[in-house]
Structure formats: C-alpha cells, structure tokens
Amino acid sequence: xxxxxxxxIEPPKLGGSQKVNLGCFGWTVLSVATVVILYFAGANGxxxxxxxxxxxxxxxxxxxxxxxxxxxxYKNSPRKLRDRLREIVEGxxxxxxMARSALGPHWRELSKSDQxxxxxxxxxxxxxxxxxxxxxxxxxxxxxxxxxxxxxxxxQVNTNIIQPGRDPIKVTYRLxxxxxxxxxxxxLVDEISLISNYRTQFNRVINRDGYPKLVELxxxxxxxxxxxxxxx
Amino acid sequence: xxxxxxxxxxxxxxxxxxxxxxxxxxxxxxxxxxxxxTLLALPGRAVAQVAAANKPxxxxxxxxxxxxxxxxxxxxxxxxxxxxxxxxxxxxxKGWAKVAPLPVRKAIGRFFDNINVIPRxxxxxxxxxxxxxxxxxxxxxxxxxxxxxGFFDPADSWFGLKxxxxxxxxxxxxxxxxxxPYLMIPFFGPFDLRDxxxxxxxxxxxxxxxxxxxxxxxxxxxxxxxxxxVNYESQHLDLFEDADRYSVDxxxxxxxxxxxxxxxxxxxxxxxxxKKTLDVQPNGSSSTQKDKQTSQRAAMRGTNx
Numbered sequence: 259x260x261x262x263x264x265x266x267i268e269p270p271k272l273g274g275s276q277k278v279n280l281g282c283f284g285w286t287v288l289s290v291a292t293v294v295i296l297y298f299a300g301a302n303g304x305x306x307x308x309x310x311x312x313x314x315x316x317x318x319x320x321x322x323x324x325x326x327x328x329x330x331x332y333k334n335s336p337r338k339l340r341d342r343l344r345e346i347v348e349g350x351x352x353x354x355x356m357a358r359s360a361l362g363p364h365w366r367e368l369s370k371s372d373q374x375x376x377x378x379x380x381x382x383x384x385x386x387x388x389x390x391x392x393x394x395x396x397x398x399x400x401x402x403x404x405x406x407x408x409x410x411x412x413x414q415v416n417t418n419i420i421q422p423g424r425d426p427i428k429v430t431y432r433l434x435x436x437x438x439x440x441x442x443x444x445x446l447v448d449e450i451s452l453i454s455n456y457r458t459q460f461n462r463v464i465n466r467d468g469y470p471k472l473v474e475l476x477x478x479x480x481x482x483x484x485x486x487x488x489x490x
Numbered sequence: 491x492x493x494x495x496x497x498x499x500x501x502x503x504x505x506x507x508x509x510x511x512x513x514x515x516x517x518x519x520x521x522x523x524x525x526x527x528t529l530l531a532l533p534g535r536a537v538a539q540v541a542a543a544n545k546p547x548x549x550x551x552x553x554x555x556x557x558x559x560x561x562x563x564x565x566x567x568x569x570x571x572x573x574x575x576x577x578x579x580x581x582x583x584k585g586w587a588k589v590a591p592l593p594v595r596k597a598i599g600r601f602f603d604n605i606n607v608i609p610r611x612x613x614x615x616x617x618x619x620x621x622x623x624x625x626x627x628x629x630x631x632x633x634x635x636x637x638x639x640g641f642f643d644p645a646d647s648w649f650g651l652k653x654x655x656x657x658x659x660x661x662x663x664x665x666x667x668x669x670x671p672y673l674m675i676p677f678f679g680p681f682d683l684r685d686x687x688x689x690x691x692x693x694x695x696x697x698x699x700x701x702x703x704x705x706x707x708x709x710x711x712x713x714x715x716x717x718x719x720v721n722y723e724s725q726h727l728d729l730f731e732d733a734d735r736y737s738v739d740x741x742x743x744x745x746x747x748x749x750x751x752x753x754x755x756x757x758x759x760x761x762x763x764x765k766k767t768l769d770v771q772p773n774g775s776s777s778t779q780k781d782k783q784t785s786q787r788a789a790m791r792g793t794n795x
Contacts, residue, residue: 450747458745
C-alpha cells in the first residue's frame with residue numbers, strides 16, 4: 259500500500275498553486291499534482307488526500323487534551339475530567355494491540371472471550387492510571403519535536419513535556435496505520451516503553467501464579483484507583 | 491527507577507579491597523591491559539553488537555521474562571529496600587526538599603556529578619572514545635574552577651560541552667559481555683550481574699580509597715552516597731510516591747525500568763561507532779537514516795512481538 263500523504267507531496271503543492279494566482283507555473287504544478295493524486299487515488303482505491311499524517315494526529319489529540327486540562331470547568335471534578343479525556347483519547351489508542359503486546363506469548367493461550375475481557379480490563383487500567391494522573395496537571399507545555407516514519411505503516415512521534423525549572427520529560431508515541439488511521443500502540447516515557455514494562459509485570463504474575471491471579475490483581479488495582487477518584 | 495537511587499549507608503569498601511589490590515600501580519596495569527585488549531578488538535564487532543543490543547533483551551521465548559534465577563531472594567531484598575525508602579529515605583528527602591529550594595538541590599546534584607568524573611573519563615577511554623574522554627577532563631577542569639567546585643555547569647551552558655555518562659558495566663556490554671542474572675542488592679537497589687561488577691570496578695578507581703584509611707573511606711562513602719541519594723529523591727518525590735500507582739507488580743516494574751534504562755545507555759554507547767563511520771562517507775545522511783530505521787524497526791519488534 260502506498261501512502262502519499264506521508265511524503266507530503268500534494269498538500270503543499272496544492273496550497274502553493276492557489277496562492278500564486280495560477281500563472282503558467284501554477285497550472286503546471288496543479289496539473290502535475292492532480293495527475294499524481296489521481297494516480298495514487300486509483301492505485302489505492304481510495305482518495306489519497308485523506309491519508310493522515312502521524313504528527314498531525316498526535317498534535318491534534320494532545321492539544322485537545324491540553325485544552326481540557328486548562329479548562330477551569332474541570333478543575334475540581336477529577337471524575338468528570340477523566341470521562342472527558344477518555345472521550346478524546348478513545349479511537350486514537352489501539353488498546354487491543356497494547357493488551358496483546360503486554361501479555362506476550364500468553365495472549366495466544368487465552369480464549370477469544372478471555373482476550374476481549376482482558377483488553378477491556380487493560381483499557382480501564384490505563385485510563386484510571388494515566389488519565390487520573392492528569393488531574394495533577396499544573397501548566398506544563400508540550401513541545402512536538404519530530405517524526406520518524408518506519409516504513410509505510412509505522413511511525414514514531416517524539417515530544418517533550420516542558421516543566422518550569424526542571425528537565426523536560428521525553429515522551430515518544432509509537433503509531434501504527436490501521437484502516438487509514440494512525441493509532442498509538444506504545445508510549446515511551448524517558449525512553450522507557452510502557453508496554454514492555456507492563457509485559458514484564460504481567461508475565462511475572464502469570465508465570466508464578468497463573469492468568470486468573472493476574473485478572474484478580476488488575477481488577478483490584480482498578481477498584482483501588484476508582485476509590486481514589488471518589489475520595490478526591 | 492524507584493530503587494535506582496537507594497544506594498545509601500554502605501559501600502562494600504572492604505570487599506573491593508579484597509578484589510582489587512589497593513595500589514595505584516595495579517590500576518595502571520589494569521588500564522594498560524584493557525587498552526591493549528581494546529586494540530585487538532575487531533572493528534566490525536561493535537556493529538554486530540548494535541544489532542544484538544536492539545534485540546529484545548535476553549528474552550527467552552518460553553517465559554518472555556528477564557533472567558532472574560534469584561527471584562525469591564531478590565524479592566525479599568526488594569521489600570527491605572522499599573521499607574527503607576518508606577521509613578528513612580523518603581521522610582528525610584521530604585524534609586530536605588522543604589529546607590532547601592530547588593536550585594540549591596540541583597546545584598548539589600551537579601556537585602556530586604562533577605566529583606564522579608573518574609569512571610566517566612576512564613570508561614570513555616576504555617571504549618576508545620578519546621574525544622569524549624577529553625571532554626570529560628575539560629568539563630571537570632572548567633566546572634571545578636569557573637563552576638565553583640562543580641556547583642554550576644558552565645562547561646555545558648557556556649562551552650556546549652555535554653556530559654557523556656559512562657560506567658564499567660557499559661564498557662563490559664560494549665565489548666560483548668551479556669548482562670547476566672538480575673540482582674536486587676539491599677541498600678543499593680537493582681543491578682544485573684554485569685553492572686554490579688562494573689559498579690565495583692568503578693569504585694576501585696576512586697583515588698581516595700588508596701589515600702585514606704579504610705574507616706575513613708567507609709565514612710566518606712556512606713556520607714556521599716546517603717547525601718546524593720536523598721538529594722536526588724528530593725527532586726523526584728512525586729515519582730517515588732506514585733510508583734505503586736502505575737504498577738500491578740512493583741518488583742517487575744522496577745526490574746523492567748532498570749533493564750530498559752541500562753540497555754538504552756548501552757545502545758547509545760554502541761551508536762557512537764556507527765556515527766563515526768557514517769560521518770566519513772560522502773552520502774552518510776541516507777545510510778544513517780537507513781541504519782536508524784533498521785535499528786528502530788528491530789527495537790519495535792522487541793515490544794510488538
């Protein structure tokens with residue numbers, strides 16, 4: 259599958275040609291661009307212009323999250339904040355891929371329904387842990403650094419969280435293109451992969467006490483975190 | 491992350507003395523032997539190691555976990571270190587954070603960093619990174635004088651000389667030594683065998699070991715390690731307090747964070763050679779990109795099995 263948008267060919271050229279009042283040069287660019295777009299649209303069976311770009315995707319989502327965090331309406335209700343953030347993040351994170359990766363080889367040992375149950379538990383664990391943590395937000399800024407494309411379907415977006423008076427925290431998002439949509443499947447904080455960290459924990463528990471024990475522990479954790487929301 | 495800086499109270503000074511003959515001459519010989527060994531190392535080797543370092547860390551396919559045969563013992567020590575942090579280190583760090591403003595604590599952190607120059611210098615040398623080793627010397631000279639005994643870092647802010655973190659554990663990894671089993675040491679925190687040995691060797695490089703009496707050395711180490719740990723924790727209190735929040739199995743979380751961090755440092759040490767060889771090529775940029783992509787794809791496969 260060829261992703262045109264990634265090379266950034268047509269959007270800048272189209273914009274440029276509209277600005278220059280379509281002189282001779284403009285027409286040439288426009289027609290070339292049209293041919294290119296039509297070619298790829300045909301080859302792809304889909305309009306190539308819609309192909310998203312991972313940096314824009316991350317930027318949009320993070321900026322939406324920051325807007326909510328800066329919104330005084332959510333200041334004193336962590337539960338409301340969590341639910342709002344959940345709505346924003348939903349659809350941008352690939353919880354199935356995360357849960358599968360975090361279980362490692364044990365994923366294949368589970369039945370279909372167990373897998374679905376675990377994805378659900380894992381999603382709630384992530385939401386309660388990290389979205390809940392966002393309630394401590396105190397004006398940090400996010401700097402978007404760069405993006406590495408890993409072939410057509412994988413990308414890595416590097417960002418910094420800037421805290422006043424402290425070293426910036428490096429946050430990296432790993433994304434996969436699925437159904438014409440970039441979805442995050444791992445996050446690295448200071449180069450520590452979150453999913454790898456959970457994989458080590460989960461595999462230790464499974465190897466020692468078996469999968470049911472892991473489910474029990476995760477459920478307890480979610481309950482504990484939910485309780486901390488109520489106490490606030 | 492949590493236990494990383496729990497290295498307080500004791501340094502195994504006496505053990506070190508048994509392991510390494512306490513004389514400057516033996517250290518010089520050690521340096522020479524190491525240097526001649528590194529000269530023999532084949533140039534292609536480091537490149538092969540980049541690929542090796544990018545493989546998922548020591549993951550035996552069956553268990554998909556790090557090598558941890560001492561887990562039962564390690565878990566006991568881990569609990570001990572947690573209690574120690576709970577009842578001693580954290581309360582003291584909190585108190586310290588109240589007394590001293592952040593800029594002061596950061597300056598003290600820089601001071602401890604500056605006096606620890608010898609392992610950084612020596613290990614950059616062991617890995618034949620002469621430029622980095624020289625920069626470490628320059629940094630030390632500048633920061634000790636202009637930087638007022640190392641409380642400030644003008645070498646970085648005025649001259650753009652960055653610190654190049656190094657230790658003997660990384661040097662061992664650099665020359666192909668595997669990380670061995672995971673260890674949790676009481677008072678000191680997480681190690682793997684390779685880094686534990688490296689830690690002892692780095693300690694043996696400290697000249698005060700050979701200038702002062704054993705008792706004095708133990709006192710000094712105890713003070714320095716306790717003070718720097720407390721100072722470090724006082725700057726990262728939220729992180730230490732939240733550790734439990736983020737994990738289902740705290741022991742595994744600490745283990746994984748420690749090993750990922752160490753592998754990251756090793757990968758950086760190995761990438762130095764890649765950079766150097768690629769700089770020479772006229773079309774270096776495209777092949778750098780390609781190498782970067784290959785290594786990152788390999789790294790991704792590590793997490794996305």
